[in-house]
Amino acid sequence: MIRFEQVSVHYDGAARPALAGVELTVPEGELCLLVGPSGVGKSTLLGTVSGLVPHFTGGTLRGRVTVAGRDTRTHKPRELADVVGTVGQDPLAHFVTDTVEDELAYGMESLGTAPDTMRRRVEETLDLLGLADLRDRPIATLSGGQRQRVAIGSVLTTHPRVLVLDEPTSALDPAAAEEVLAVLQRLVHDLGTTVLLAEHRLERVVQYADQMILLPSPGAAPLTGAPAELLPVSPVQPPVVALGGLAGWPPPVPLSVRDARRRAGPLRERLAPLAPRPVADPPPGGPVGEVARLSVRHGRVEALRGVDLTVRPGETVALMGRNGAGKSTLLASLVGLYEPASGSVRVGPDRVVPHRTRPAQLLRRVGLVPQEPRDLLYADTVAAECAAADQDAGAAPGSCRELVGRLLPEVADTAHPRDLSEGQRLALALAVILTARPPLLLLDEPTRGLDYAAKARLVEVVRGLAADGHATVLATHDVELAAELAHRVVILAEGEVVADGPTAEVVVSSPAFAPQVSKVLAPLPWLTVPQVREALEATP
Structure with missing residues (x-):
């Protein structure tokens, strides 16, 4: 054909x-x-x-x-x-x-x-x-x-x-x-x-x-x-194939959770006496983002109803739920794109109201990388985007370009943003927002268009930000990313919060949001391939 x-x-x-x-x-x-x-x-x-x-x-x-x-x-x-x-x-x-x-x-x-x-x-x-x-x-x-x-x-x-x-x-x-x-x-x-x-x-x-x-x-x-x-x-490999490589399973490699579970008995026995390293708790501190009884309407549609959410420094929160559940609306409300129909939104250590704060001031408190990264990109080259981001953020020249180099090692200064792949544009937009180093970072579908290597670099960057005290809220359908990165998972349905708790508890309890490793190794508490690798390498 x-x-x-x-x-x-x-x-x-x-x-x-x-x-x-x-x-x-x-x-x-x-x-x-x-x-x-x-x-x-x-x-x-x-x-x-x-x-x-x-x-x-x-x-x-x-x-x-x-x-x-x-x-x-x-x-x-x-x-x-x-x-x-x-x-x-x-x-x-x-x-x-x-x-x-x-x-x-x-x-x-x-x-x-x-x-x-x-x-x-x-x-x-x-x-x-x-x-x-x-x-x-x-x-x-x-x-x-x-x-x-x-x-x-x-x-x-x-x-x-x-x-x-x-x-x-x-x-x-x-x-x-x-x-x-x-x-x-x-x-x-x-x-x-x-x-x-x-x-x-x-x-x-x-x-x-x-x-x-x-x-x-x-x-x-x-x-x-x-x-x-x-x-x-x-x-690039899906988690189930990477897990098979770690376990030394002979070919053919399993492609589905069902096939992997049939071969995972010996691996479960090796892991049974072990436990994943616990995720470090974020440091104590006052909230950098707080939503109280928030309701938002889009015309006749009530996109959010009575939502409560508090995000503290160093914390990474994953927003999950069906398409249209209100995840993007919640992120947009935190940067002032929507005015609440009722309830309140506060961001930054000084608890400003986003929709009443000038963009230049809001940029240093909260930054949003939207689903469509091209909305943030307007220059003709990567170098010009980076220079503009440094100027807008009041950062030292070269700050944005250094971030781009970490996320996109092979992208040239002269490349036009529209000529980049979807994943590369997203990484560039992320670097532009991170240049201002806002205390609260919002990511809407951050792994859309990213391969596993680029996703690993994103995880490294967000973890580094968390270690420096930055909070991150990411709206995602990527259950593997949430399992690897988030301290908490918040699930929205029809504009309401239906679950909010530690990642391991929330994703494992939901078949739709459980990662592949969790399904293969259940009922053991393992969520990701890096967790398993770390445990196996630490044991003789």
Whole structure:
């Protein structure tokens, strides 16, 4: 269905090609998983299938990519639209209408689909993706995860033969991600749709993949094969595979929690007399963020109802819950983007009211890295962004660039922020906010677009901030990140707090939010691969 013949892509001004020597075939009716560290060219490879590369992005494409027999060099994206459906990393860039139902219908209108067929497919897609209650909602009022489902749905309604998806579950809660993956499986198994999917959260998708394409490093030729064959040599691995490596399990490596549990008996016996090192309690101190009986309305929708939250210096708190539960609204309220309908919000040691405080003053008390990091980036180069951040924060020149170097070791000063991958843009936005070293840092889906190595660097940075007395609140669907980093987990549902307690207690008690290691080693109290590694290395 998809064939690459000695494909390379080189962008003007780039020191090396984004892709080189790609020679592979994706058969019809298979789910093919594209894997590799951030910045290795996964989005570029996906773009060559839809024709966005080079017709839309520019650059030089050598070699040949054919989809259902059509050469993407001579067929522009609109000439491939009836065959290839594409959903990129940024759902907002995908939308052309104002409401959910109109967006689901737009692609079919463009292809001249009959009205009765359009109506039926819209209804089917609303049900498939759990969007029926949102059909009349303006897209601007949806959460990031809800927008992601609408973007996927708008492609599914056209019934393409090939689906190209870039990070399709990155903004989805675990339950919604399972629903989307179940839909993709149904399309592959029942309708013979070919799915090419890039995803950093391998723990969610790897067990569903028929084939895996590994891009090990920038410009390197890809490796192809079964996931169980390639994951042991991959620079990025889901926790269950990394755990198998620690335990010395022979091949084939387990790809699912169920398979890992069947082989984990001896490992559980080794770990039974041991205990994870307890998470250090944050130092005592007055709150740097406090929410009391907070209610926030978006028009007729009550996004938050009677929420209480206190965050102290050195504490890391994970906000979790379904898409639309109110996590982003709570973070936005802490930086004054919403005025409370009732209740109060205070931030900083001096307990200022965010929505009544000037931005320049608020920046030194609280900083927010939003789901869309491009909202914070406006300069033409990474160096200019860093210089502006130093000036805004009153920091020494080079402070922001030093942070960028820690998070993004290979990004050049001259790179344009829009040319960075989603994960790289997020890391740059994080460095811009951290330059002011606010006592309270807010991160909205901070691992969206990050591979495991970049996530490990983020964990190191946040832990360093906690050791220096900075508090962090992160809204996340990444259960692995919460298990590794958070002192506390707060779960929101329908705008209300339904759980608030130590991470180990809250995530283990919820099957939806339990990390893979916890599920494999239950009922033992282990949550993460680093915990297990540390314990095994400390014992003879």
